[in-house]
Amino acid sequence: MNPDVVRKLQKRLKPVLLPISFAYGTILTLRDIYYSKRPKKAFEGTKIISVGNIVAGGVGKTPLVIELAKFFKTKGKTTVITNNYPLKDKRIQLVSVDGSIFKKPPKVSDEPYMIAKKVSVSVIASKNREAAIELALGLKSQFIILDDALHKRNIKKDLEICVLDKYKPFGDGLYLPAGMLRDTKRALNLCDITVCVDKGEADQKSQEQIDCIDVKMEVLGVFDKNGNKINVKGKSALAFCGIGNPEGFKNTLKGLDLSVKKLVTFEDHHIYTQDEIEQLKREKDELGADLLITTFKDFVKMENENDIVYVDIELNIENLKRHLEIFANG
Numbered sequence: 001m002n003p004d005v006v007r008k009l010q011k012r013l014k015p016v017l018l019p020i021s022f023a024y025g026t027i028l029t030l031r032d033i034y035y036s037k038r039p040k041k042a043f044e045g046t047k048i049i050s051v052g053n054i055v056a057g058g059v060g061k062t063p064l065v066i067e068l069a070k071f072f073k074t075k076g077k078t079t080v081i082t083n084n085y086p087l088k089d090k091r092i093q094l095v096s097v098d099g100s101i102f103k104k105p106p107k108v109s110d111e112p113y114m115i116a117k118k119v120s121v122s123v124i125a126s127k128n129r130e131a132a133i134e135l136a137l138g139l140k141s142q143f144i145i146l147d148d149a150l151h152k153r154n155i156k157k158d159l160e161i162c163v164l165d166k167y168k169p170f171g172d173g174l175y176l177p178a179g180m181l182r183d184t185k186r187a188l189n190l191c192d193i194t195v196c197v198d199k200g201e202a203d204q205k206s207q208e209q210i211d212c213i214d215v216k217m218e219v220l221g222v223f224d225k226n227g228n229k230i231n232v233k234g235k236s237a238l239a240f241c242g243i244g245n246p247e248g249f250k251n252t253l254k255g256l257d258l259s260v261k262k263l264v265t266f267e268d269h270h271i272y273t274q275d276e277i278e279q280l281k282r283e284k285d286e287l288g289a290d291l292l293i294t295t296f297k298d299f300v301k302m303e304n305e306n307d308i309v310y311v312d313i314e315l316n317i318e319n320l321k322r323h324l325e326i327f328a329n330g
Contacts, residue, residue, distance in 0.1 A: 002267050003057060003246055010178060017178035025175045028184050035153035042156040043133050047143050047327075050157040052150020053164065054183040055171045057268065058245020060197035060217060061163045062111050062297075063315040065147045068161075069119045071321065075328045076142030077122075081132045082112045083148055084125035086269050092132055095123040097139065105301045106271055111147070114300050129155060143328075150187060159327050162191040166198045169210050193323055197315070199248055200255065213319050219252055220312040222293065225303060232258045232309075237291040238284040239263045241298055242270030249295055252311060261287045272302055281307060 010017065049068060053059045065080060072078040077098075084093060087109050095103045095112045099120025104113045112125040122139050126132040129152055136144045146152065150162060164170075171180035188194060196212040200219075221229045236259040241249045246265040253260050264280065266272075284292045292308050299310035317324075 002265050003244060004265050014178050018174075021175040021178040024177075025184070028175075031153070032184065032186065038154065040156035041130060041154055043137065043144075046137060046141055047158045048133070048146060048155070049143065049159045049161065050146045050149040050152070050155075051161045051163065052148055052183075053162060054150070054181060054185065054187050055165065055168075056176065056180045056182045056244070058243055058248055059163050059165050060199065060215075060315060061148065062115070063217065063313065064161070064163055064195060064197070064215070064317070065145055066115055066118045067315050067317045068145055068324070069115065069121045071317070071324055072143040072145065072328065073119065073121050077140055078143045078145065079122040079124060079136040079139055079141040080112075080115050080145045080147060081124045081126065081129060081136060082109070082115065083127050083129070084109050084112060085148075090127055092124060092126040092128065092135060094135070095125050097122045110269055110297050110301055114297055115147075117300060150190070151183060159193070160191045161193045161195060162188055163195050163197060164210060164212060166196040166214065169196065169208055193320070195320065199251070213323070215320060216316045217313055218316050219255065220314055222256065222309050222311055224309050225306060230309060232256055232291065232293075235259070235290040236261055236288070237293045238280065238287055238289045239293045240266070240280055241295050242266035242268060242272075243295055243297055244268045249311070252313070253293070256311070258291075258293075261289050270298075272298075277302060277305060277308075
Protein backbone atom coordinates (compact mmCIF):
# COMPACT_ATOMS: atom_id res chain seq x y z
CA MET A 1 0.00 0.00 0.00
CA ASN A 2 1.13 3.57 -0.72
CA PRO A 3 3.11 4.83 2.35
CA ASP A 4 1.24 8.15 2.34
CA VAL A 5 -2.09 6.32 2.40
CA VAL A 6 -0.84 4.05 5.20
CA ARG A 7 0.06 7.02 7.41
CA LYS A 8 -3.31 8.69 6.78
CA LEU A 9 -5.14 5.48 7.67
CA GLN A 10 -3.02 5.05 10.81
CA LYS A 11 -3.99 8.53 11.96
CA ARG A 12 -7.67 8.07 11.17
CA LEU A 13 -7.99 4.55 12.61
CA LYS A 14 -5.63 4.91 15.58
CA PRO A 15 -8.27 4.12 18.27
CA VAL A 16 -9.08 0.86 16.47
CA LEU A 17 -5.47 -0.05 15.73
CA LEU A 18 -3.99 0.62 19.18
CA PRO A 19 -5.25 -2.65 20.77
CA ILE A 20 -3.77 -4.59 17.83
CA SER A 21 -0.46 -2.75 18.29
CA PHE A 22 -0.48 -3.62 21.99
CA ALA A 23 -1.01 -7.28 21.11
CA TYR A 24 1.79 -7.11 18.52
CA GLY A 25 4.16 -5.65 21.12
CA THR A 26 3.26 -8.47 23.51
CA ILE A 27 4.00 -11.05 20.82
CA LEU A 28 7.42 -9.47 20.23
CA THR A 29 8.19 -9.64 23.94
CA LEU A 30 7.23 -13.33 24.08
CA ARG A 31 9.36 -13.97 20.98
CA ASP A 32 12.37 -12.33 22.64
CA ILE A 33 11.93 -14.49 25.74
CA TYR A 34 11.64 -17.63 23.60
CA TYR A 35 14.76 -16.99 21.52
CA SER A 36 16.81 -15.85 24.52
CA LYS A 37 16.64 -19.45 25.75
CA ARG A 38 17.25 -21.12 22.39
CA PRO A 39 20.67 -21.98 20.92
CA LYS A 40 21.62 -20.07 17.77
CA LYS A 41 22.73 -21.77 14.59
CA ALA A 42 26.41 -21.07 13.95
CA PHE A 43 28.21 -21.14 10.60
CA GLU A 44 31.94 -21.81 10.49
CA GLY A 45 34.49 -20.40 8.06
CA THR A 46 32.91 -16.98 7.57
CA LYS A 47 32.00 -13.79 9.39
CA ILE A 48 28.31 -12.91 9.42
CA ILE A 49 27.28 -9.26 9.56
CA SER A 50 23.60 -8.53 10.18
CA VAL A 51 21.97 -5.20 9.30
CA GLY A 52 18.49 -4.42 10.56
CA ASN A 53 16.12 -1.77 11.84
CA ILE A 54 13.30 -1.50 14.34
CA VAL A 55 11.19 1.02 12.38
CA ALA A 56 9.50 0.07 9.10
CA GLY A 57 10.11 2.03 5.93
CA GLY A 58 12.92 4.10 4.48
CA VAL A 59 15.46 4.30 7.31
CA GLY A 60 18.55 3.94 5.10
CA LYS A 61 19.28 0.26 5.64
CA THR A 62 19.88 -0.67 1.99
CA PRO A 63 22.34 2.20 1.32
CA LEU A 64 24.24 1.05 4.42
CA VAL A 65 24.30 -2.55 3.14
CA ILE A 66 25.77 -1.29 -0.15
CA GLU A 67 28.54 0.63 1.63
CA LEU A 68 29.30 -2.33 3.89
CA ALA A 69 29.58 -4.55 0.81
CA LYS A 70 32.03 -2.09 -0.74
CA PHE A 71 34.11 -2.08 2.45
CA PHE A 72 34.21 -5.83 3.09
CA LYS A 73 34.89 -6.53 -0.59
CA THR A 74 38.32 -4.99 0.00
CA LYS A 75 38.91 -7.47 2.83
CA GLY A 76 37.81 -10.68 1.15
CA LYS A 77 35.13 -12.46 -0.84
CA THR A 78 31.78 -10.97 0.17
CA THR A 79 28.16 -12.02 -0.32
CA VAL A 80 25.01 -10.02 0.45
CA ILE A 81 21.84 -11.95 1.33
CA THR A 82 18.46 -10.20 1.08
CA ASN A 83 14.96 -11.55 1.67
CA ASN A 84 13.57 -10.74 -1.83
CA TYR A 85 10.58 -8.91 -0.31
CA PRO A 86 7.78 -8.46 -1.41
CA LEU A 87 7.97 -11.36 -3.90
CA LYS A 88 6.37 -14.61 -2.74
CA ASP A 89 8.96 -16.84 -4.43
CA LYS A 90 10.41 -19.17 -1.79
CA ARG A 91 13.27 -20.37 -3.98
CA ILE A 92 16.85 -19.22 -3.47
CA GLN A 93 17.72 -16.76 -6.23
CA LEU A 94 21.38 -16.27 -7.10
CA VAL A 95 21.23 -12.68 -8.34
CA SER A 96 24.94 -12.18 -9.01
CA VAL A 97 28.36 -13.71 -8.44
CA ASP A 98 31.30 -11.33 -8.02
CA GLY A 99 29.58 -8.68 -10.16
CA SER A 100 28.20 -10.96 -12.89
CA ILE A 101 24.43 -10.40 -12.72
CA PHE A 102 22.06 -13.26 -13.59
CA LYS A 103 18.65 -12.10 -12.32
CA LYS A 104 16.78 -8.82 -12.47
CA PRO A 105 13.22 -7.60 -11.74
CA PRO A 106 10.58 -8.95 -11.94
CA LYS A 107 12.30 -12.32 -11.28
CA VAL A 108 13.83 -10.78 -8.17
CA SER A 109 12.89 -7.72 -6.14
CA ASP A 110 14.35 -4.25 -6.75
CA GLU A 111 16.71 -4.16 -3.76
CA PRO A 112 18.85 -7.26 -4.48
CA TYR A 113 19.21 -6.16 -8.10
CA MET A 114 20.08 -2.61 -7.04
CA ILE A 115 22.75 -3.93 -4.67
CA ALA A 116 24.18 -6.10 -7.46
CA LYS A 117 24.28 -3.06 -9.77
CA LYS A 118 26.01 -0.92 -7.16
CA VAL A 119 28.80 -3.21 -6.00
CA SER A 120 30.59 -6.19 -7.58
CA VAL A 121 29.91 -8.80 -4.92
CA SER A 122 27.73 -11.90 -4.88
CA VAL A 123 24.05 -11.28 -4.08
CA ILE A 124 21.54 -13.93 -3.00
CA ALA A 125 17.80 -13.26 -2.60
CA SER A 126 15.95 -15.70 -0.35
CA LYS A 127 13.50 -15.81 2.54
CA ASN A 128 15.37 -18.86 3.83
CA ARG A 129 18.45 -17.19 5.30
CA GLU A 130 20.02 -20.39 6.60
CA ALA A 131 19.92 -22.05 3.17
CA ALA A 132 21.22 -18.85 1.56
CA ILE A 133 24.14 -18.79 4.01
CA GLU A 134 24.99 -22.37 3.03
CA LEU A 135 25.03 -21.29 -0.63
CA ALA A 136 27.25 -18.32 0.24
CA LEU A 137 29.64 -20.68 2.01
CA GLY A 138 29.71 -22.74 -1.19
CA LEU A 139 30.84 -19.56 -2.95
CA LYS A 140 33.77 -19.38 -0.45
CA SER A 141 32.45 -16.16 1.08
CA GLN A 142 34.63 -14.78 3.86
CA PHE A 143 32.08 -12.11 4.78
CA ILE A 144 28.30 -12.56 4.59
CA ILE A 145 26.07 -9.51 5.00
CA LEU A 146 22.49 -10.32 6.01
CA ASP A 147 20.15 -7.52 4.96
CA ASP A 148 17.15 -6.99 7.25
CA ALA A 149 18.10 -9.69 9.74
CA LEU A 150 17.87 -8.12 13.20
CA HIS A 151 14.71 -10.15 13.78
CA LYS A 152 16.48 -13.39 12.79
CA ARG A 153 17.24 -14.36 16.38
CA ASN A 154 18.00 -18.02 15.54
CA ILE A 155 21.21 -17.23 13.61
CA LYS A 156 24.53 -16.57 15.34
CA LYS A 157 25.99 -13.33 14.03
CA ASP A 158 29.49 -11.99 14.40
CA LEU A 159 28.43 -8.36 14.06
CA GLU A 160 24.93 -6.95 14.59
CA ILE A 161 24.29 -3.47 13.19
CA CYS A 162 21.06 -1.58 13.78
CA VAL A 163 20.05 1.39 11.64
CA LEU A 164 17.99 4.30 12.97
CA ASP A 165 16.79 7.58 11.52
CA LYS A 166 18.79 10.25 13.34
CA TYR A 167 15.79 12.52 13.82
CA LYS A 168 13.05 9.92 14.32
CA PRO A 169 14.83 6.89 15.78
CA PHE A 170 11.61 5.25 16.99
CA GLY A 171 9.12 6.74 14.53
CA ASP A 172 6.07 7.82 16.50
CA GLY A 173 6.82 5.28 19.24
CA LEU A 174 3.88 3.03 18.41
CA TYR A 175 4.01 -0.56 17.22
CA LEU A 176 2.55 -1.70 13.93
CA PRO A 177 -0.16 -1.29 12.73
CA ALA A 178 -0.96 1.95 14.64
CA GLY A 179 2.64 3.13 14.24
CA MET A 180 5.82 2.13 12.43
CA LEU A 181 7.75 0.24 15.13
CA ARG A 182 8.36 -3.30 13.88
CA ASP A 183 10.57 -4.42 16.77
CA THR A 184 11.10 -3.51 20.42
CA LYS A 185 13.52 -0.86 21.66
CA ARG A 186 15.11 -3.69 23.65
CA ALA A 187 16.34 -5.09 20.33
CA LEU A 188 18.99 -2.36 20.37
CA ASN A 189 20.62 -4.24 23.26
CA LEU A 190 21.43 -7.01 20.78
CA CYS A 191 23.35 -4.64 18.52
CA ASP A 192 27.13 -4.29 18.55
CA ILE A 193 26.87 -1.05 16.57
CA THR A 194 23.96 1.36 16.22
CA VAL A 195 24.06 3.68 13.22
CA CYS A 196 22.05 6.90 13.00
CA VAL A 197 21.38 8.06 9.44
CA ASP A 198 21.33 11.81 8.81
CA LYS A 199 19.35 12.38 5.61
CA GLY A 200 20.28 16.05 5.47
CA GLU A 201 16.95 17.36 6.71
CA ALA A 202 18.50 20.27 8.58
CA ASP A 203 15.22 21.69 9.87
CA GLN A 204 14.63 18.62 12.04
CA LYS A 205 15.80 17.98 15.57
CA SER A 206 16.49 14.59 17.11
CA GLN A 207 13.63 13.29 19.25
CA GLU A 208 15.91 11.36 21.60
CA GLN A 209 19.60 11.15 22.42
CA ILE A 210 20.89 7.81 21.12
CA ASP A 211 24.37 6.37 21.59
CA CYS A 212 25.14 5.79 17.93
CA ILE A 213 27.55 6.43 15.09
CA ASP A 214 26.39 9.17 12.73
CA VAL A 215 26.48 8.54 8.98
CA LYS A 216 25.25 10.99 6.38
CA MET A 217 23.21 10.53 3.23
CA GLU A 218 24.75 12.36 0.28
CA VAL A 219 23.23 13.13 -3.11
CA LEU A 220 25.51 12.14 -6.00
CA GLY A 221 23.35 13.89 -8.61
CA VAL A 222 20.81 13.19 -11.33
CA PHE A 223 21.67 10.69 -14.07
CA ASP A 224 20.26 9.40 -17.35
CA LYS A 225 19.90 5.73 -18.35
CA ASN A 226 23.55 5.60 -19.47
CA GLY A 227 24.81 6.86 -16.12
CA ASN A 228 25.66 10.32 -17.44
CA LYS A 229 25.23 13.10 -14.90
CA ILE A 230 22.84 15.83 -16.03
CA ASN A 231 22.37 19.41 -14.92
CA VAL A 232 18.87 20.00 -13.54
CA LYS A 233 19.37 23.52 -12.21
CA GLY A 234 16.39 25.70 -13.07
CA LYS A 235 14.45 22.82 -14.68
CA SER A 236 11.03 21.45 -13.76
CA ALA A 237 10.00 17.83 -13.20
CA LEU A 238 7.26 15.37 -12.56
CA ALA A 239 8.66 13.11 -9.84
CA PHE A 240 7.50 9.63 -8.87
CA CYS A 241 8.64 6.89 -6.53
CA GLY A 242 7.67 3.60 -4.90
CA ILE A 243 9.78 3.62 -1.73
CA GLY A 244 9.23 3.34 2.01
CA ASN A 245 9.81 7.04 2.68
CA PRO A 246 8.53 9.21 -0.21
CA GLU A 247 8.82 12.28 2.00
CA GLY A 248 12.58 11.74 2.08
CA PHE A 249 12.69 11.71 -1.72
CA LYS A 250 10.65 14.92 -1.76
CA ASN A 251 13.17 16.58 0.56
CA THR A 252 16.07 15.37 -1.60
CA LEU A 253 14.49 16.96 -4.67
CA LYS A 254 14.12 20.26 -2.82
CA GLY A 255 17.90 20.43 -2.46
CA LEU A 256 18.52 20.00 -6.20
CA ASP A 257 17.33 23.47 -7.29
CA LEU A 258 14.65 21.65 -9.24
CA SER A 259 11.03 22.76 -9.54
CA VAL A 260 8.84 19.72 -8.78
CA LYS A 261 5.44 20.23 -10.32
CA LYS A 262 4.03 17.04 -8.83
CA LEU A 263 5.13 13.98 -6.86
CA VAL A 264 3.33 10.71 -7.66
CA THR A 265 3.78 7.98 -5.04
CA PHE A 266 3.30 4.22 -5.27
CA GLU A 267 3.60 1.45 -2.69
CA ASP A 268 7.11 0.41 -1.66
CA HIS A 269 8.77 -2.02 -4.14
CA HIS A 270 6.07 -1.28 -6.74
CA ILE A 271 6.46 -3.16 -10.03
CA TYR A 272 5.59 -0.68 -12.76
CA THR A 273 3.50 -1.69 -15.74
CA GLN A 274 4.20 -0.21 -19.16
CA ASP A 275 0.79 1.48 -19.01
CA GLU A 276 1.76 3.22 -15.76
CA ILE A 277 5.04 4.40 -17.26
CA GLU A 278 3.29 5.77 -20.34
CA GLN A 279 0.72 7.51 -18.13
CA LEU A 280 3.53 9.19 -16.18
CA LYS A 281 5.11 10.38 -19.43
CA ARG A 282 1.78 11.83 -20.61
CA GLU A 283 1.25 13.56 -17.29
CA LYS A 284 4.75 15.04 -17.46
CA ASP A 285 3.95 16.49 -20.90
CA GLU A 286 0.57 17.80 -19.73
CA LEU A 287 2.26 19.61 -16.84
CA GLY A 288 4.88 21.05 -19.18
CA ALA A 289 7.67 19.59 -17.06
CA ASP A 290 11.20 19.24 -18.43
CA LEU A 291 12.01 15.94 -16.72
CA LEU A 292 10.44 12.73 -15.48
CA ILE A 293 12.50 11.86 -12.41
CA THR A 294 12.59 8.99 -9.91
CA THR A 295 14.88 7.18 -7.46
CA PHE A 296 17.58 4.70 -8.49
CA LYS A 297 15.67 1.98 -6.66
CA ASP A 298 12.69 2.63 -8.94
CA PHE A 299 14.79 3.18 -12.05
CA VAL A 300 16.34 -0.31 -11.96
CA LYS A 301 12.88 -1.66 -12.80
CA MET A 302 12.64 0.47 -15.96
CA GLU A 303 16.28 0.96 -16.90
CA ASN A 304 15.65 0.75 -20.65
CA GLU A 305 13.40 3.83 -20.63
CA ASN A 306 15.04 6.75 -22.44
CA ASP A 307 12.86 9.52 -21.02
CA ILE A 308 13.34 8.86 -17.32
CA VAL A 309 16.18 10.14 -15.15
CA TYR A 310 17.03 9.21 -11.58
CA VAL A 311 18.51 10.65 -8.41
CA ASP A 312 21.41 8.66 -7.02
CA ILE A 313 22.52 8.76 -3.40
CA GLU A 314 25.11 7.12 -1.19
CA LEU A 315 25.86 6.88 2.50
CA ASN A 316 29.06 8.41 3.86
CA ILE A 317 30.26 5.86 6.44
CA GLU A 318 33.68 7.34 7.28
CA ASN A 319 32.73 7.52 10.97
CA LEU A 320 31.98 3.79 10.89
CA LYS A 321 35.06 2.50 9.08
CA ARG A 322 37.36 2.38 12.12
CA HIS A 323 34.95 -0.02 13.84
CA LEU A 324 34.66 -2.11 10.68
CA GLU A 325 38.46 -2.34 10.39
CA ILE A 326 38.73 -3.65 13.94
CA PHE A 327 36.05 -6.23 13.23
CA ALA A 328 37.44 -7.34 9.86
CA ASN A 329 40.96 -7.77 11.21
CA GLY A 330 39.91 -9.36 14.49
